[in-house]
Each structure stands twice: as structure tokens, then as C-alpha cells.
Amino acid sequence: MHxxxxxxxxxxxNVACVTLGLGPSTRSREGRHPERVRRLLIEELRPIFEKTRAAQLARFEVPRGIRLEKVRLELTLSGAGLADRRKVSGLCPVVLEPRWASEHERIVFAYHPARQGDAAPIRDDLPLDEQLRALFQVAWAALDDDEIAALWSRGKERLTTLSFSCAPRSALADLPDRPGDDDTGADPAFRWKKRRGLKVLPGLGVSLTQRAAQGDLxxxxxxxxAREQLALLLGAGRAQSVLVVGPPGxxxxxxxHRAVLDLLEADGYAAHRNLDRARDVVAVSGRRIIAGMSHLGDWEKRCVELVEDARSRGAILVVDDLHHFGRIGRSRxxxxxxxxxxxxxxxxxxIVMVGECSPEAFRLLEQEAPSFAALFTPLFLPEATPSETFRLMVREVRTLEQRHAARVSxxxxxxxLDLGGSLLSAQALPGKAMDLLREVVRAGGRPAPAAEPAAxxxxxxxxxxxxxxxxxxKTGVPRLLLGGDEPLDAGALEEEIGRRVIGQPEAVRAAADLVARIKAGLVDPRRPYGVYLFTGPTGTGKTELARCMAELIYGGAxxxxxxxxxxxxxxxxxxxxIGDRYAPDGILTQRAREQPFSLVLLxxxxxxxxxxxxxxLQLFEDGRLTDAAARPAHFNHAVVVMTSNLGARARPLLGFGGAGLPEARAxxxxxxxxxxxxRAVREFFPPELFNRIDRVVPFRPLTPEVAVRVAEKELDRLLCRRGLTERSVFVxxxxxxxxxxxxxAFVAxxxxxxxxxxxxxxxxxxxxxxxxxxxxxxMQLLRIHTRGAAAEDGAASAGSPASPSPSPAPGxxxxxxxxxxxxxxxxxxxALAPLVEQPFDALVAELSPLLEFVDALERSDGIARLSERIRYHLAEHSRTAAEGPEAHEHAEAVYNLDAMRGAIRAFRERIELARRRSGDDDEQRHLDLELQRFRHVIVADEWSRTRVRLFHRGQQARPLPRLAKQEVLECIAEGHALRRALRKVDEPGQHAVLIELLRAASFTEAPAGGPAGARGAAEEGLFEALARAxxxxxGEVEGWAGARSGRAPEGDGHARAVEHGRGAAGLDAALSSGPELLVLSVVGLCVRDFFELETGAHxxxxxxxxxxxxxxxxxxxxPGLSPAAAVRDHVERQAAFDEAARRGRPLPPNPAELLPVxxxxxFDPPRRPGKTAPIEIEDYVMGYAEAALVRSLSQALAPLWLLRMSREDVA
Structure with missing residues (x-):
């Protein structure tokens, strides 16, 4: 009965629900999810209804005309005395329930839903609020304020219905038993006594019908x-078991799920809201059925109970692993x-079952359990077209934009649709596009907090x-290869591969061509990106090129x-x-499924x-393999490389030991x-396999010249190992x-x-x-020399303070x-050190003494003497020759002295502005108070006047931004720097310096993970941070020059490529190229005094x-020493030192000698831009140490410059 x-x-x-009109059987529940609350109420009410006599069930039905009213009430609640009277008011929810007193008379009862025992009849001819006031003033007199407050209306309130089905108590059960009539169990009237609950179905499965009713499906x-076909198969008079077959996604x-919603709609759930009257669809799995079944016959017993439950409820079982039913349950x-x-x-x-599987899994099921598979009607679902997928994405975008506060372009x-559809080939449309859309919106969108301003x-x-x-x-493919907006420098790419794979230009070009074809999107989407065969002698770089290609194309080795x-x-x-029946996870197919974007090296x-x-054959042609469990492994985003030594040992290798042969003969x-x-390769491989190889790449034997470069590369790898880095030992x-x-060492x-x-x-x-x-x-530095050069080095450097001690190791x-x-x-x-930790107010108090210092300086004789020196140098400049060195010296002095005078004037303006921004201006403070006092229009009642504000902010000047603590520290430091500059402004050489930066030692290697340009500029290190700082x-960068390590055509490993520029233009580009030596020309007021303490090792x-x-x-x-000349001088001295070391001659001074630290x-830079990371700085010259959170190394050096400006010499 329903x-x-x-x-x-x-x-x-939360959601709170209370049943109405049930008298003593009234039940209430509260929870977060409304459907769960309703389900719990049904579970409580069903036993009550089953035990209620049939004659009493009519009073439980919904009375027609019942409604909810919200009435504003003001109640005066009386206590024991007059002093205990209190007034309460609020909006009260009231249920008006009509009941028939007789066939011709109907009475309306009013009550609060939470206090249904206080119900009383009301009259239609009297105001409702007055009747309720009289009723509740008496009924609620004993309630305290908190209990009354809980009765007022809050949140969203409404009247709804609760529908369910159960078997009520039969009227025959009340008849007296007749003697000798014991066979009452066969009477249909007593079947309600044998009704039982479900045994295993609720514990094994999840009701999809219930989820659909809750709106979670x-x-x-x-x-x-496909929708109509599945609805016809499941909604007919006798539903059929269906197996939905299609590719993943x-x-x-x-x-x-759509079929479940259609069944719920066909059962009229929207009208009766009774899940008991709808056909139940339950999701189960074979692995959950046999879970925990350890003894023989246990899972069969559970399956019997499952069939009984499904048959008694008429439930449809949705099985997600139906294709494994031919194996699940088997044992020894x-x-x-x-x-x-x-x-x-x-x-x-x-019973009726609905399953889903891929075409490969369906074929496996037909092989393992053909009679079982024949019981299902296959419904083949093809992959969606791009146009269908686009419509589905547009529909999904509307929901995602609201949920994640995003706007999708x-x-x-x-x-x-274009890239995701081609790169994620293991899935089909629309699934892979929809999953990628949800993921990118979830990662890119952000929830909009309510506390944030609307703007x-x-x-x-x-x-x-x-x-x-x-x-x-997701794929590891560098962004440069995915997008078409960034160009790929083919020359730089070949150069980068050539640094890894030495002496193989043809192989390098083959790898670069593959990267370019992937970038251009010209690879066949149905095959691997490339199928290559590397042939050649051992030790020529075949495996190294494969590893390099994996890093370039997929981002890592x-x-x-x-x-x-x-x-x-x-x-x-x-x-x-590819696996077999007993071990279906093959080595190749499993690893390809785990990482489809990879380079497979055979x-x-x-x-x-x-x-x-x-x-x-199948892998090269179709780009896929199927393992023994019918699971496909896709290789159409992989690169397949095979290596072989075929034909390499047929004759002596060329290129070594044959230097005396004529070039033409070689x-x-x-x-x-x-x-x-x-020829050996063609003879070995079958024609059908050889014709599917995209390119055979020959590797040439190595030459002695190439062996030198290989030795340099292996040395660099050895010198960056963990044992050296952990001990901070540079070599x-x-x-x-x-x-x-x-x-x-070289052996051909x-x-x-x-x-x-x-x-x-x-x-x-x-x-x-x-x-x-x-x-x-x-921390220490080890230098490796050949033994002949080392003896001279040791003799030349003996007795020096930093004399290295040679190792006695033989060899x-x-x-x-x-x-x-x-x-x-x-x-x-x-001077600034004790002020750094001071509060802001204490620092602002230092601004007034700075202004007094400037006033005293302008009134003192210092400015007058400064002006006299300027006039003197101007006169001497006019007297001497315009192009001579003496005239240039006087012009420099005039420029520096005038810059000093301009700096004093600019400093005074900055201090005055800082005082106004710090709130130390009485006039501005008074104006702000007036604006705050009359900032609103106050409108009174109609018989009074309207008071308007006296000031309008739009007519006032824009207020100055508040002064920050860092700006106050900068003002104080600048004041100390001006005091020191006044004493040194006449010293020669103070206003221009050359700053030389040399990479003395580093374990930092070039980052891997993409082709040239894909990784952007190299990650900033100490060298780049110091140069920018x-x-x-x-001062100002007047010019710069740098030198990178290069290789001359004749193989001189110490040749340098010198580049230079004027001003700061081009400096960032030069730093991104990784120079080993950089010289900056910096000019400015007393820059030498500012930078002189930087000399040393950092x-x-x-x-x-x-x-x-x-x-x-x-x-x-x-004079005459430019940054480029300084760089060339260093390069020449370094070349002379290296040549002397190579030939065993007496060594000149080492231009790369280390200085004290x-x-x-x-510091470990943050991984994401804009984030901070902890840093620790120890400056031994300044005696300063600091720990802070910074975004970059350049930001951490700024406090040191402020301290440097406040330098005061001590005896």
C-alpha cells in the first residue's frame, strides 16, 4: 500500500523535517542531506504503519487544504507575578490543517510544527494573528527565551510530502483463531507476516535510483x-539484459545513468515522490560479490541471496566488471x-543485468564464457563526433563557470578538442575532452570569497x-612543442643535442627533425611519433641519443x-x-599503459x-598492443628506438689509427x-618489418678529436656527483x-x-x-693538472699564503x-643596523633630524665651498684645451660636484614628502578629520531639514599613499650616504668602477626537460642575481662585456666568445646565455666607496x-679601459696560464685565483612564481647575518645595500 x-x-x-498530523507517531529528523533525512524518516515510520490497524490508516493521509502561514506575533508572556511579564515578538510558522468533524462541518486547526500538541481550532471570521496570540500566550508561558527563539521562522520553510510503500496489518489478523486451522501460512492474507528485508543487496551495491532521486546522478x-535503444530494452514488458560496448570515454x-533517470521518470516519481513505487537500479561489482569469501561455496551462497533480493524487488543490476565474470570465482x-x-x-x-565494457573486453568475454555473453543484447556505442563533443562541452562549461568562478575562453x-583529442588517445570522445575541461577549469578557476569586495x-x-x-x-611534452605561438630554433636545438651526442652530426639532425615534426603536428596520429633504428659500433652514443630524445620530447630521462x-x-x-593467461601484465604493455608518453628503447x-x-609489426603499424587481459596499450604518442650492432664488426673500424691514410681513401x-x-640490416629484418621503420640512423666510429670532447663531458659528469656536492668540494x-x-684511454x-x-x-x-x-x-677547491704542469705549478706557488698542497698520488x-x-x-x-628592528613610529621620528641636517648643510659653508669648487673647475676647463686629458678631468669634476648638489636638493624634497605621507602634517590631518565627520548625507523626517556634508572628496586632492617602513629606512640610509659622499666627492676614481664577475666553481648543470627555448631562460643563479643587483x-650601468666558454675550430677548449654592449640594454639576454665572465662599468656618485667591499668570493x-x-x-x-678590453685582457692572461700549464713551463699568476669568502x-628558490622561500645570508665583511622569506635572490640583497649606505669608518 502506498x-x-x-x-x-x-x-x-542543515535540513530539519517534522511529520504533521500523526499524533503520537510524529517523528522528526535533522541532517545535512535532505534525501537522507527523508529516508531515515521512512525507516522509522514504516514499522509503525505496518503495525497500525487498517481502520486507523485513513487519518495518516494528507488532508486536503493543509497550508503553511507565517504570522508576525507579539506575545506578552505572564509569569508568577507582574514583574515576571515579558514581551517577545517574531515571525511564526503556523500550520493550518482542516479536519472534518462531520459530513457537513469542517474545522481548521492551527499549531506550530514543533508543538503539534498545542493545536486549537480557529474561526474564519476573526483575525488569525489575534487568535494565535491568545493561543500561544498561554501555551508558551512556561518556555524560556531560547526555546521561544527556536520557534520563530528562520531559513527556508515549506510544506511538502513524504511518500513510501509498506504492507499494513491485515484485518484478518484481528479475528480469533479457529481450532484445527493451523495452516494459516498458506493463506495470502498472512503473507505480511513472512515479509522479510533484503539480505545482501544493500551491502553489496549502491542504489542508482536513490542517487537519481537525490539529484546526485x-x-x-x-x-x-543509443538512449532510445537502451530505454526500449530496459523499459519493455520483459526487460532484457544489456551489455553496452564502446571504447573508454x-x-x-x-x-x-541517463537510462536510470528515464526509468525514474517513466515510473512517475515526479508525481508521487515514492521510491518504493519506482524500479530500483543497483550498481554492483563482481569483486565485491566474492570479497571475503574464503571457503568453498561461500560466494555461491551470497550469489543465491543476491538473486533472491533482486528478484523480490525487481531490481536491475548494473555491473561495472561484467567482462571479468568468466574469471572471477575460479580457484584451485x-x-x-x-x-x-x-x-x-x-x-x-x-534478474536483469546491465554491463559496460570495451570491444576488446567483449571479445575476451565471448572467448572465456560464450554462453554467458550470448545472454546479453550488445549495444554498441560509438565515439562521439567532434561537433557532438563541442556541444557537450558548451553545456558543461556553463555549470563549471558558476561552480569555480571562472570564465572559459x-x-x-x-x-x-584539437590537442586533447589527439594527445589523450587512450580515451575516446567525449570523455577525454570533458575530463580535460573539468580539470583545467578546476586548476585555473578559483572560488569567489564572499568577504572579497565585489569589484x-x-x-x-x-x-x-x-x-x-x-x-x-600530464604528458611531459614541453609546452613549446604543443603550442604554435612560440617558434622553435632548429639551429639551437641541433646545437643542444650536439653537446650531448658528440661526433654524430647525422644522428643529431635526425633527432632534431623528429622534434620539429612533432612541433609542426606532421606526425601520423595512428602510428608512433617515430620508429628509428640506430646502427653502428658500440660506444658511439646510440643510447645517449635515445636518452637525450626522451628529455627533449617528454621532459625527462x-x-x-x-x-x-x-x-x-x-x-x-x-x-x-604482452603477458599470458596466468600473468596478463606484460612488461612492455604494462609500462606503456602506465606511461604512454615515453621513448621505448629496444x-x-x-x-x-x-x-x-x-x-x-602491429606496434609499428597501428601504434597499439593488446595484452592477455584484452587491455590495449597505446604507442601512438611514443617514440620507438631500436639499436643494433649489425655489420659493425664485419671489418676493422675506421677513423682511428688510420690517420696516415689519404683523405679520399678514408x-x-x-x-x-x-x-x-x-646491407646487413636489410638482410636481417623481414621486409614487412623493415619497411615500417621510418629511418635507419647510422652512427660513425669516433675519432681522436671527438674522444677529447667525450673526455670533457665525462669529466664534467664526474665532478658533479653527490660525494663532491655534499662536501662542497669544487673541482x-x-x-x-x-x-x-x-x-x-681511447681505444677504437x-x-x-x-x-x-x-x-x-x-x-x-x-x-x-x-x-x-x-x-x-x-669548502675547498681542487684543481686537476697533468703531472708535468703540476710540478711547475707547485714550484711557482710555493710560499704564497694560499699555496696549494699537491697530492702525492702517482699517475x-x-x-x-x-x-x-x-x-x-x-x-x-x-648606523642602520640597530634601526632595522625598530617599530615604524620610532623610525618616523628620525625624519625630523634628517630634515634639520639638510637645513644645516644648506646654511653651512659646505655648499658654498662646493659652489666654489664648481666655479674653479669650470674656469680651468675653459682655460685648458677642450680635448686634452686635463680638460676631461675638470669636466668630470664639474659633473660630479653638480651631481652632489642635485642629490642634496632631491634628498630634501624626498624627506619633506615622506613627512607628509607619514601623517605628520597638521593641516592635512585637520582636513581628513573634517572629511570623515561629514562624509554622509543625513536625511531626517519630512518636518525637519536635511543636513548635507560640508566637504566633497571629489574637490580635494588625491590623498598621498601611506609611508612604508622600507621607505623610511631608505631615507635614513640615504642621509648617511650623503654625509659620507661629501667627504669623498673630490677623490679621484670614486665615481666610476669596473665590477668583474667570474664563475669560480659551480655544480649547476644546464636544466633538462625540453628543447631549446622550451624551458625559457635558465634559472637564475648567484652569478645572474649579483649582476642584476x-x-x-x-649608480648606472654604462656598459658591459662578457665571455662564454666556447671551442675554436682547431679544438682549443679555452677559446672565448666575447660580447659587449652599452648601457643596460642587452644585459638580460647576455645573462641568459650563461657567460663565464662578465664585466660591468658602473658610474655614479661615490660608487667605488659603495662597491669596494664586494671584492671576494660569494x-x-x-x-x-x-x-x-x-x-x-x-x-x-x-682611462681607456672599457669592459670589453678588461674581458679580453682576462681571456689573454687565462690563455697564457693554460698554455704554460699544458707545456710544463713556469706558470704566471692565475687570473682565476680564488679570493676570501x-x-x-x-637559499632554495620557490618552485612557483610569486611564492616565497626562506633564505639565510651571512656577510663576513659587514658582520651581518639575516634570515627572511623572499621571492628571489635579488630581493634578499636589497637590505644589504641599505646597510652599506650607512657605513661609518672606525679607527
Missing amino acids: FTIPLFERRTT DGGAPRSP CGKTTLI ESERSLADFFRGPLSRRE PYALRTI ARGPRPVGSHDVLRLLSQ SRLLRLDMSEHSGPDAPARL DEIEKAHPSVHSLL LAMAEEAAQEVA RRGAGVAERIARE EDGARSVKRFVEDEIGSLLSDALAGGAPAA PFVLHREALVEAEPAAAAW YGEAG VWTSLARGPEVVRVRVLPAR VRRIR
Whole structure:
């Protein structure tokens, strides 16, 4: 029987529901979710209704005409005496319920929903509020104020209904028992006694019908004709079991959810709101059915109970892993599976099942349980078209924009459809596009807080750049290769690959061409990005190029999936690669599913079993493999690289030991060897497999010149290892070390491996002995020299304060150790140091003495003497020759003295402005008070006057911004700097300096993770931060020059490429290129006095980047010495030092000699722009230490410049 009862619902932060008109059976519930509250009420009411006599059930029905009124009441509640009277008022919800007293008379009762026992009849001819006042003043007299406050109306209140079904008590149960009639169980009238609840279905499944009624089930946009077909199969007189088949992401789950909503609508739920009258759809899974079943026959018993529950309720079972029913349940004791058990109930139409699977899984089910699969009607759901997907995305965008306070650009939808549709090939449309849309809006949008001003609560735009950033994070493909707005520099890309893979120009061009084709979008979307075969002798860089390609295309060497095919030479190789029945997770397919964006390296492919070639045919042609569990692994976003030594050992390798051959003969032999390798490759691979290889890339044998570059590369890798970085030990190799390694280690047949082995054995052992036996030091520098040069170096530097001690290790190389020592503190005090921690008010009090200082300076003789010196130099300049050095000296003096006078005037204006901004101006303060007093128009009653404000802010000048503490500190520091500048303004050489920055030592390597330009500018290090800070700290950058490490055509590893510029223009571009040496020309008032304490070594330690040491020298700007000339002079002196070391001659002074440490910085830059990170700075010269949170290293150096400006010399 179906019942509908009235219900009062109040929605605040929670939902409270109270049944109406049930008398003693009244129930109430409160909770967060309204449907859950209603369900709990039904569970409480159903046993009550089942026990109620049939004659009493009529009073539970909803009375016609019941309504909710909200009446404003003012109640006077009386207590024991007159003093206890109190008045309360509020808006009261009142239920007016009509009841029939007789066939012709109807009485309306009024009551509060929470106090239904106070109900009383009301009359239509009297005001309702007066009758309620009289009723509640008596009924509520004993309530306290809090109880009455809970009765007033709040939130959203309404009358609704609660519908459910149950089997009430039969009237036959009240009849007396007749003797001898014991067989009452067979009487249908007594079946209500045998009614039982569900046994296992509520615990195993989730009711999709209930979720649909609650509004938690998203049915998406209807898709025809699949929607109509599924509705016909499930909504017919006898529903059929259906299996929805389609690729992942095509909308199978959404289609089933739409069918649940359609069934709920067909059952008329919107009219009766009774879930008991709707057909129940329950989601279950095979793994949950057998979960916890350890004994034989346990899961069969549970399945029997599940079938009974589903049959008694007429429920439809939605199974998400139906394609695994042919395997689930099987064990060593029994071959019976879930498919075997449910085949009988399905064939007898006792239950109805709906499943979903991919086409591959459907074929697997047909193979494992053909009779079970035949019981289902397959409904094939194709992938949505791009136009259908776009309409679905537009529909979804409206919801996402409201939920996440975002505004999605139409170009973002186009980017998702184009790039997302092609990159996320493991899924189908519309699923992959919808998932990507939700993810990008969730990551790009932000909720709008209510406390934020309305003007600032604008929706955050989500554009194509957000989609590209998310796709780059998900796939690892650099953003440069995804977007078309940034150009790709092919020359820079080849140069970057050439630094990694040395001596193989043809292979480098092949890798660069592949990156360019991916960037241009010209790769075949149905095949891998590229299928390459690398051929050549061992040790020529085949594996290194594969690793480099993985970093360039996918952002890291971790995307390299390497398979040694010598391990797959047996007949079980296909089973190991793609799995079998007992181990369906194949090595290749599982790793490809986990990371579809990767480079698959099949090393030594000629050693693989011939049956592997059949698998490679499908992989190369279709870009996919299917494992033993019918799960596809997609390779159409992968690069497949095979390596082989075929033909490389057929004849002696060329290029070594044959330097005496004529050039033409050597080229002919090399060409003949290449043809022989190509012939061996064609003979080995079947034609159908060879024709699917995009490119065969030959690797040439290494030459002695290339071996030198390989030695340099292996040395750089060795010197950046953890044992050195953790100990802060820097190692610099001297001239001729790489040449000596190549000369002694290079073996033609082993290629680069012989050089690497020699570096590990000789240099690695030398370093390990030095670290194990050397004296501990906080930071030290080790220099590697050849033994002939080391002896001279030791003799030349003996007796010096920083004399390195040579290592006694035997062999062709020797180490020299040099410890970094801290610089001595300067004989100076810093006037600003005690003021940094002072409160703002105490600092503002220092502004008045500064203004008095300027006034006294202008009244003193100092300004007069300054003017006299200017006139003197002007006269001398006019008297001397206009182009002579003496005239230039007088012109410089006039310029500097006039700059000093201008600085004093500008400082006075700044101090006066700072005082006004600090609120120290009485006139401005009085005006602000008047504006605040009369800022509103006050409107009184109609018989009084209207008072208007006297001032209008629009007629006033815009108020000055409040003064910040940092600005006050800058004013105080500038005042101290002016005092010091007055004493030094006449000193020659004070107003122009050359600042030389040299990368003394660093463990920082070039960042990997994309092609040239994809990673943007290199991450800022200590060298770049100091260069920018010096250009902004004091004075002006007049010019600059820099030198990068380069290689001359003849192989001189110490040649330099010098570049220079005027002003600060181009400095950022020069820093992004990674110069090793940089010289800045800085001019300004007393800049030499400001920067002279910077001379020394600056050390930066970082967990993420490793330590970095920069040597800084502040040089006087001599006439005719430009930054470019200073750089060339350094390069020449360094070349002379290296040449002397190479030839074993007496060594000149080392131009790269380290200086004492003046500053140490500990800082790990924040990963995200705009965030802060902790930093620790120790300045040994200034005797200053600080810990703070900063965004960049340049920001952390700003407080040091303020302290430097407040320098005061002490004796």
C-alpha cells in the first residue's frame, strides 16, 4: 500500500523535517542531506504503519487544504507575578490543517510544527494573528527565551510530502483463531507476516535510483539513438539484459545513468515522490560479490541471496566488471565462475543485468564464457563526433563557470578538442575532452570569497595557455612543442643535442627533425611519433641519443623505457612482453599503459626471438598492443628506438689509427662500411618489418678529436656527483687534462666507453683518495693538472699564503687543494643596523633630524665651498684645451660636484614628502578629520531639514599613499650616504668602477626537460642575481662585456666568445646565455666607496641546485679601459696560464685565483612564481647575518645595500 503524509521542512545550514498530523507517531529528523533525512524518516515510520490497524490508516493521509502561514506575533508572556511579564515578538510558522468533524462541518486547526500538541481550532471570521496570540500566550508561558527563539521562522520553510510503500496489518489478523486451522501460512492474507528485508543487496551495491532521486546522478546530455535503444530494452514488458560496448570515454556510464533517470521518470516519481513505487537500479561489482569469501561455496551462497533480493524487488543490476565474470570465482578447488552461476537466472529472466565494457573486453568475454555473453543484447556505442563533443562541452562549461568562478575562453575549448583529442588517445570522445575541461577549469578557476569586495570578485579567465600548461604537465611534452605561438630554433636545438651526442652530426639532425615534426603536428596520429633504428659500433652514443630524445620530447630521462632484447631471446619472449593467461601484465604493455608518453628503447634488437618481430609489426603499424587481459596499450604518442650492432664488426673500424691514410681513401672506406651496415640490416629484418621503420640512423666510429670532447663531458659528469656536492668540494680541470685522458684511454673498438672507464678509474680514484685523506674544510677547491704542469705549478706557488698542497698520488694527473677562507671584517660600523628592528613610529621620528641636517648643510659653508669648487673647475676647463686629458678631468669634476648638489636638493624634497605621507602634517590631518565627520548625507523626517556634508572628496586632492617602513629606512640610509659622499666627492676614481664577475666553481648543470627555448631562460643563479643587483644597487650601468666558454675550430677548449654592449640594454639576454665572465662599468656618485667591499668570493648553497661560487673584483675605471678590453685582457692572461700549464713551463699568476669568502647565502628558490622561500645570508665583511622569506635572490640583497649606505669608518 502506498502512503503520502505531510511534512514540514526547514532549511538552514542543515535540513530539519517534522511529520504533521500523526499524533503520537510524529517523528522528526535533522541532517545535512535532505534525501537522507527523508529516508531515515521512512525507516522509522514504516514499522509503525505496518503495525497500525487498517481502520486507523485513513487519518495518516494528507488532508486536503493543509497550508503553511507565517504570522508576525507579539506575545506578552505572564509569569508568577507582574514583574515576571515579558514581551517577545517574531515571525511564526503556523500550520493550518482542516479536519472534518462531520459530513457537513469542517474545522481548521492551527499549531506550530514543533508543538503539534498545542493545536486549537480557529474561526474564519476573526483575525488569525489575534487568535494565535491568545493561543500561544498561554501555551508558551512556561518556555524560556531560547526555546521561544527556536520557534520563530528562520531559513527556508515549506510544506511538502513524504511518500513510501509498506504492507499494513491485515484485518484478518484481528479475528480469533479457529481450532484445527493451523495452516494459516498458506493463506495470502498472512503473507505480511513472512515479509522479510533484503539480505545482501544493500551491502553489496549502491542504489542508482536513490542517487537519481537525490539529484546526485549526472545523466549528461541525451545522445540519440543509443538512449532510445537502451530505454526500449530496459523499459519493455520483459526487460532484457544489456551489455553496452564502446571504447573508454565514449559515454557508456553516462548512458546508463541517463537510462536510470528515464526509468525514474517513466515510473512517475515526479508525481508521487515514492521510491518504493519506482524500479530500483543497483550498481554492483563482481569483486565485491566474492570479497571475503574464503571457503568453498561461500560466494555461491551470497550469489543465491543476491538473486533472491533482486528478484523480490525487481531490481536491475548494473555491473561495472561484467567482462571479468568468466574469471572471477575460479580457484584451485573449483573452475566455477560467476558467469557459470548467473547464466541460469539470466536465461530464466529472473534478474536483469546491465554491463559496460570495451570491444576488446567483449571479445575476451565471448572467448572465456560464450554462453554467458550470448545472454546479453550488445549495444554498441560509438565515439562521439567532434561537433557532438563541442556541444557537450558548451553545456558543461556553463555549470563549471558558476561552480569555480571562472570564465572559459572559446579558444580554450578549441584547444581541448584539437590537442586533447589527439594527445589523450587512450580515451575516446567525449570523455577525454570533458575530463580535460573539468580539470583545467578546476586548476585555473578559483572560488569567489564572499568577504572579497565585489569589484575584485571577478571570474578568473581560463584560456588556451592554461590548457597547454595542463597538457604539458600530464604528458611531459614541453609546452613549446604543443603550442604554435612560440617558434622553435632548429639551429639551437641541433646545437643542444650536439653537446650531448658528440661526433654524430647525422644522428643529431635526425633527432632534431623528429622534434620539429612533432612541433609542426606532421606526425601520423595512428602510428608512433617515430620508429628509428640506430646502427653502428658500440660506444658511439646510440643510447645517449635515445636518452637525450626522451628529455627533449617528454621532459625527462625517466620517460625512457629500456628493454634489453637479449633477455627476450627465448620462445617465451611474446608472453613476457604482452603477458599470458596466468600473468596478463606484460612488461612492455604494462609500462606503456602506465606511461604512454615515453621513448621505448629496444636495445640490441638483433638478439630478440623472431616471434617478437610479429608483435613489432602491429606496434609499428597501428601504434597499439593488446595484452592477455584484452587491455590495449597505446604507442601512438611514443617514440620507438631500436639499436643494433649489425655489420659493425664485419671489418676493422675506421677513423682511428688510420690517420696516415689519404683523405679520399678514408672517405671511401667509411662509405663502404656504411653500405655494408645497411646491407646487413636489410638482410636481417623481414621486409614487412623493415619497411615500417621510418629511418635507419647510422652512427660513425669516433675519432681522436671527438674522444677529447667525450673526455670533457665525462669529466664534467664526474665532478658533479653527490660525494663532491655534499662536501662542497669544487673541482676545476686544468688545461690539457682532457687531451691527456683521450690520448691514454681511447681505444677504437670500445668507443666512448674506454674513455669513461679511464675517467672513472684514474680521476675517480684520485678524487676519492683526496677526499678520504684530506683535512676537513667547510669548502675547498681542487684543481686537476697533468703531472708535468703540476710540478711547475707547485714550484711557482710555493710560499704564497694560499699555496696549494699537491697530492702525492702517482699517475699522469695530480690534485692541488685550496680551501676557501672567510674574509676579515671591515673596520666600519653600520648606523642602520640597530634601526632595522625598530617599530615604524620610532623610525618616523628620525625624519625630523634628517630634515634639520639638510637645513644645516644648506646654511653651512659646505655648499658654498662646493659652489666654489664648481666655479674653479669650470674656469680651468675653459682655460685648458677642450680635448686634452686635463680638460676631461675638470669636466668630470664639474659633473660630479653638480651631481652632489642635485642629490642634496632631491634628498630634501624626498624627506619633506615622506613627512607628509607619514601623517605628520597638521593641516592635512585637520582636513581628513573634517572629511570623515561629514562624509554622509543625513536625511531626517519630512518636518525637519536635511543636513548635507560640508566637504566633497571629489574637490580635494588625491590623498598621498601611506609611508612604508622600507621607505623610511631608505631615507635614513640615504642621509648617511650623503654625509659620507661629501667627504669623498673630490677623490679621484670614486665615481666610476669596473665590477668583474667570474664563475669560480659551480655544480649547476644546464636544466633538462625540453628543447631549446622550451624551458625559457635558465634559472637564475648567484652569478645572474649579483649582476642584476649590482646594476640596480647604486649608480648606472654604462656598459658591459662578457665571455662564454666556447671551442675554436682547431679544438682549443679555452677559446672565448666575447660580447659587449652599452648601457643596460642587452644585459638580460647576455645573462641568459650563461657567460663565464662578465664585466660591468658602473658610474655614479661615490660608487667605488659603495662597491669596494664586494671584492671576494660569494658562495651560494642550495639543496636543489648545488653550491655555486662567484668571484667578484671591484677594479678602478682607468682611462681607456672599457669592459670589453678588461674581458679580453682576462681571456689573454687565462690563455697564457693554460698554455704554460699544458707545456710544463713556469706558470704566471692565475687570473682565476680564488679570493676570501665575503658572503655566504643559503637559499632554495620557490618552485612557483610569486611564492616565497626562506633564505639565510651571512656577510663576513659587514658582520651581518639575516634570515627572511623572499621571492628571489635579488630581493634578499636589497637590505644589504641599505646597510652599506650607512657605513661609518672606525679607527
